[in-house]
Amino acid sequence: MSFAIPAPAQITIPVVGGDPFPVRRIYCVGRNYAAHAREMGHDPDREPPFFFMKPADAIVPTGSVVPYPAATADYHHEIEMVVALGKGGRDVPVDKALDLVFGYGVGLDMTRRDIQAQAKKMGRPWDMAKGFDQSAPCAPILPVSQSGHPDKGAVWLKVNGEIRQQGDLGDLIWSVAETISYLSGLVELFPGDLIYTGTPEGVGAVVKGDKLEGHVDGLQDISITIG
C-alpha cells in the first residue's frame, strides 16, 4: 500500500524473550495511590478512576537520554507499573479483566507540572502537561507467563542514587483488574493498548544530568538520563 506521505513507523516496546510489543494507545490513571492524591491536594476517597492519554510515540526505551522538554521549569517524574494488553474488549467484567493482559512493564509518566497546575487552575485539558514528546519512558515488557499478575511489591524511583518515590502495588486504590474493567466501559480496548497505573507519593522535579532508575518488584527496571 502506498500513502500520500511517508507512513509513521509502528511504535514498539521490547519484550523479554520475544518479539516487540506494538503500541496502539497509552492510557494513564490519575491519582491511584492515596498518599499521592493527598500530596496533590485531593481527598483520596475512592472516587471513580479517571484517565488521560499520551500519544503512542511518547514511548522511549530504557537506557535513553531524554532531552529536558520545552516549555517547562518543573519537569516531574512519576514511577508507575505499566499494563500491556494482548487482547481487547468492551464492558469487560472485573473477574475477566486480567485475561486481557499480555504483560507488565515499568514506566515513567513524565509530567510538565507547571503546565498541569495552570491547566487545573484554568479548567483546561492536561494534554500538553502529560502527552508531550518523549513523556512515556517504558522498560521492556515481561510477559504474564514470567511476571504473573503483580498485585503487591515495592515500587520505587531513585534520582542520582537517592530514593525519591517509594510505594507498594498493594496500595493501588484501583487494582489492575478494576482499572481495565472501568476503562473498557469508557472506550473499547484493543491489543497494543498500554495502561500506566498511577504513581505513589514523592513526585518531584528533575534537571539536566539527573539519572533516574525505576523499579517494580518482579519486573524489568527502567533507567533514563535527562539530557
Ligand code: MN
Ligand atoms: Mn501518573
